Amino acid sequence: MSNTNVNKQHRGPGGGPGGVAMVGEKAKNFKASSAKLLNALKPFKWSIIFSLIFAILSSVLTVIAPSILGEITNMAQDAVASGTSVPLNKVLEIGVILVAMYVLAFLFNTTQNFMMTTTAQKLSKQMRTDITEKINRLPLNYFDRTSFGDLLSRVTNDVDTVSQSISTSLISMVTSFITLIGITVMMFIVSWQLALITIIIIPLSLIVMGIIIKSSQKYFKQQVETLGTVNGHIEEMYSAHNIVRAFNGEKRSQEQFNTHNKALYTSTFKSQFLSGLMMPLLGFIGDLGYIGIAVVGGILVLQGVIGLGTITSFVIYSRQYNQPLRQIGSITNTLQSTVAAAERVFEFLEEPEEAPETVTRTLTNVQGNVTFEHVSFGYTKNKEIIHDFSFEVKAGEKVAIVGPTGAGKTTLVNLLMRFYELNKGAIYIDGINITDVSRGNLRECFGMVLQDTWLFEGTLLENLKFARPEATMEEIIEAAKASNTYHLIKSQSGGFDMLITEDTNLSAGEKQLLTITRAMVENAPMLILDEATSSVDTRTEQLIQDAMDRLTQGRTSFVIAHRLSTIKNADKIIVMKDGNIVETGNHESLLKQNGVYAQLYQSQFSKEATTEAV
Amino acid sequence: MLSIIKKVFKPSYYILGLAIFALTLAQTLCDLYLPEKLAEIVTYIQQGAPSTQIWNTGLLMLLVALAGCLCSVIISYIASRVGAGFSARARSLMFSKIQGFSLEEMNKFSTASLITRSTNDVQQVQLAIIMGLRVLLMAPIMAVGATVKILQNSAQLSITTAIVIVILIVVMSSIFMVVLPKFNKVQKLTDDVNRITRESLTGIKVIRAFHAEDIQENKFEKTNQELTKTNIFVNKALNFMQPFTQFLINGLNLSIVWVGAYLVNSNPNNLAIMTSFTGYAMQLLMSFLMVIMAFVFIPRAAVSARRMNEVLTTTPKIHDPETPQTTPQNGEICFNDVTFNYPDAEENVLEHISFTAKKGETIAFIGSTGSGKSTLINLLMRFYDVTQGSITLNGIDIREYLQHELHERIGYVPQKSVLLSGTVAENIAYGKPEATQEEIETSARIAEAEEFITQMPKGYQSYISQGGKNVSGGQKQRLSIARAIIKQPEIIIFDDSFSALDYKTDKKVRANLNEHLQNSTKLIVAQRIGTIMDADTIIVLDQGKIVGKGTHKQLLKSCKVYQEIAHSQLSKEELNA
Secondary structure, eight states: OOOOOOOOOOOGGGGTTTOOOOOOOOOSSHHHHHHHHHHHTGGGHHHHHHHHHHHHHHHHHHHHHHHHHHHHHHHHHHHHHHTOOOOHHHHHHHHHHHHHHHHHHHHHHHHHHHHHHHHHHHHHHHHHHHHHHHHHHSOHHHHHSSOHHHHHHIIIIIHHHHHHIIIIIIHHHHHHHHHHHHHHHHHHHHOHHHHHHHHTHHHHHHHHHHHHHHHHHHHHHHHHHHHHHHHHHHHHHHHTHHHHHHTTOHHHHHHHHHHHHHHHHHHHHHHHHHHHTHHHHHHHHHHHHHHHHHHHHHHHHHTTSSOHHHHHHHHHHHHHHHHHHHHHHTHHHHHHHHHHHHHHHHHHHTSOOSOOOOOOOOOOSOOOOEEEEEEEEOSBTTBOOEEEEEEEEOTTOEEEEEOSTTSOTHHHHHHHTTSSOOSEEEEEETTEEGGGSOHHHHHHTEEEEOSSOOOOSEEHHHHHTTTOTTOOHHHHHHHHHHTTOHHHHHHSTTGGGOEEOTTOOOOHHHHHHHHHHHHHHHTOSEEEEEOOOTTSOHHHHHHHHHHHHHHHTTSEEEEEOOOHHHHHHOSEEEEEETTEEEEEEOHHHHHHHTSHHHHHIIIIITHHHHHHTO | OHHHHHHHOOHHHHHHHHHHHHHHHHHHHHHHHHHHHHHHHHHHHHHTOOHHHHHHHHHHHHHHHHHHHHHHHHHHHHHHHHHHHHHHHHHHHHHHHHHTOOHHHHHHHOHHHHHHIIIIIHHHHHHHHHHIIIIITHHHHHHHHHHHHHHHHOHHHHHHHHHHHHHHHHHHHHHHHHHHHHHHHHHHHHHHHHHHHHHHHHTHHHHHHTTOHHHHHHHHHHHHHHHHHHHHHHHHHHHHHHHHHHHHHHHHHHHHHHHHHHHHHHOTTHHHHHHHHHHHHHHHHHHHHHHHHHHHHHHHHHHHHHHHHHHHTOOOSOOOOSSOOOOOSOOOEEEEEEEEOOTTOSSOSEEEEEEEEOTTOEEEEEOOTTSSHHHHHHHHTTSSOOSEEEEEETTEEGGGSOHHHHHHHEEEEOSSOOOOSEEHHHHHGGGOTTOOHHHHHHHHHHTTOHHHHHHSTTGGGOEEOGGGTTSOHHHHHHHHHHHHHTTOOSEEEEESTTTTSOHHHHHHHHHHHHHHOTTSEEEEEOSOHHHHTTSSEEEEEETTEEEEEEOHHHHHHHOHHHHHHHHHHSOHHHHHO
16 A cells, blocks of 8 residues: 555644644755755746845835824824814824825735735646656656655645745735844834833843744644654555454454544644744733733823823734744754755656667668667666676567566666666667657567556547557557457447546456557557456456457567466577576577476476376 | 534533633623723823722733633633544544445445545544634624723724724725635646646656657646746745735724824823723624634635435435344355446346255356456445346345444455454454464465465464455465355355466465365456356356356357357367366
8 A cells, every 4th residue: 555644744724723833844955945945946037036125115004004094093183182173184284194105005005915816826737837847858767766645745835835925925024024033123113112012022021932832843843743653544444344344353443543643633633732822922021012002001091101192002012923924933944844845856856867879860661670788787776686688689579678576677777768777788769779869769669568557547549549640540549459459449438538547447358458459559669568467357368368469460579478378489588687687598598408497397388287287 | 504503513512602701701891801901900000099009900810811811711621522422423424324235335435435534534524623622612702892991981992993993894805806716726726736736656667758848848847837827926925915814903002092082181080091992892802813813714624524424314325124134054045136337327237037046056257357257246245236037035125134243244355355453463364353363274285375484483473454455366366265155154255356366375275274164155356267167157247148058068168158258268278188
């Protein structure tokens, strides 16, 4: 079973009240990766610069507005104190100015937001495209050592993380700073006494946030871990449902589940509670500021130091402090996880690619003469498995590759198709070195039927035309008939238009037959075949065999062989063991050698003879 | 959503919910108290009262703020308790429910979907519940409180506030109405992006072999483009809300002061109202905002809740009898005219299957893929119940036994050898937890597994990773055989369980079984003729029907399907031997 962990963290609005303290991930090389991220943002530099300017303008407006608003209150207070009426034309004047400021701030802010959103989405689109294209340029051995789940999470989760924080956090961090500074300056201008009281909020809030984030972090980590355990157990037990039931293991599995579940409950509760403290405590600190302003402000008004309007302005200022404070509190976490996500994307994009192509020739009208000349190869640098191998195949010959399971029979195929690069030596097709032609050109010359019967999502027809999109319907029907799939296709609902999906009801054998049809449609001059093993039932196997025989007629073919008849009919046999090529020849000559092949033949291919004796 | 809460909630949770409600009420009162006191201070100022009065009011405000804070701390405590408790209980209920599912229910939902339902969906609902307890309960109380205060103070200002709130609600809900359906689209497109990438990865060799990189890239680009477009739209709409709310708040503040100026002109006492009003109005606005934000979670959580509910309301089709029977061990299995079709399938998978297996006999089943061999085994295991006819164990219908007892009496080696994470010994003893080390070793020996186990670094204590990823297919199969035979079952089933073994080992294991489990009735499903030719009876299945029954020699003469299979697998000399 693949182990897809479902314990993704919830981001975005999910972080809401109580979810502020998330587990921050650390980048391995923060500096280098942030530089790369900045570099990736270069194409968008103008929209980012404009966004920044707009953001700054709008925060400046937001900061100044409350003090102007306070003037109206001051006028009202003066009027009350002096027993006159409030000068309404003055109020109108200020009101109009304020409306203009608010509208401007709104426009700046919206434009800025839209620009950044578009930038972030465009960047993530670019990243996704880069990743996909990169996948197609990487050497195959990269995928031998990387899990698909990991790659997939880079395409979606990591890219999302980056785009999310670019569209929301980056700008708002800048504006948070500006707003904080702006408010502070304004407050001091209006009343330094009240400003001092309000400013006390900052260190207090930061300390409280720090303590909460630090103490809840531990439990968030625990929660992620225990959630992983619980999910792992659920996944394992559901996948092994039959076994659990057949062996009466339900009770034991439930007990185990309960233990894990209880641990999860504890850590969830603790982390939720601790992070849930953030809101009330910050709120309380905010209230402290509010009260301070009310009391001290009140006394100051009494003493005639400030006007009543100053109190109104300060009430607004102290409330405005909260939001940017919280943003700055989470700045390190956000930055860290953004850069860590970006780092993973860049890491992948920087993987060494396939050797560059040096195209000097093209393969056309291929006859099918293949020559291996002093070929040496190893999957890893320090472990060579094929040493100085030379071999010649004439056009139209059938080459069987045999050997016990795990002998590395697909290695030769990988080399022929140039999925991997040789360490030494060369392979020639019709006298042309395969490194002198483009990989695409080379691969066009081979039709391939693998045991790994890969069909992609789409209609059956699209799948069959995959390799040769220009194939006509007649050609396809002919190929289907020749490969024993015509009846199969016709009996499916939708026929050629049947939709192939992950859960399409086709057996392994039927899929393999379809891949043979696909290879027939491709009509390449040379063939690579991997014979089916035991997963296919006997009758389907016969159909497959029959189709493969028809496919190989008149073509140079390399067959990874499991069947006695194939091997006996082969023109040449390559015997492999432990990754290495140990013998070459044909059935008779190899039997005479009495070496690995002879042994293999005795133990594997005449096995029926031994069972017969039972 | 509500029905899932009803199912999962403990009675005490409702009391806790009430407690939260009361606390929220208290907290809201505290919150509303502060602006009121500010107005008081303003009045003192106007009256030129002594500063001690202001100090006293300040102290009172401090106490009230502290009380409010305390309330929210307790609310947070209870909400976390209930939220975490909910998900723990929900997971546990789902888990035990699913454990009781038969294969029919498992297939109906699919394993992958059941996993998501027990994990992700539960998390989603938990999130919504915590949010709901913290925010959704608080917001209406706040709104009511603030409204009352506002109305008490000034009709004109109340109208101003109401207008702003109506604008807020209209704009926000229209945004949500447009955006919410797009959320689903984003989810679907993200899945598509994932799927195409997965496809490119799993098919990488074929794609390169057919030089079809461009096809895949174009396909990806199309979805990518679409995803980006939709994302930009959704995010623009969401990002519009923040500046818009800011704008509304500013506008509200201004209009209060502006209208306030007129009010002061008509009555100087309104000055205090004017200053404190901003506080109330802000709170009211905020509570509406919170409700709207919280609503974002609800559709998502509702979908998850529905998916959980589907599982919890499913009753397994297969259940234990009310008056279970039992019989002495005699190992006689009898299929009486058994017909089976999968739910919703048009055609029967098995039709009119009848045969008897006596104590100690070996019955083998052979036939092509889709001939119904494994289905037959699943029926005997009661993973499904027969559609017509009956299966009896020692003369009593297997539906009359407790499933626990039935499984206790049958040793089962499945087609896919699934091992569980744990040591080798634990895996072998899974069918008999009380087994001694000696018993474990004996079974391993019978299953020809001893050699490779002893070669493992820690022998029987070596750790098998989940799904048995760190052992080979043949080793898994042998461990799976050892697991089935350790309890010396009355009946033992091999569902194509020798396929990963080479011929030599296959033969040895079967010889060992005949020697050590003489009294067990053995049912063997196989693809290879070599595995079954020495069975007492071979049953040949073709398209769900028995087309041949007899020994190897008899079938070679009489059964066409069997002949075909034999000819494809055995050489002429062997057939003639």
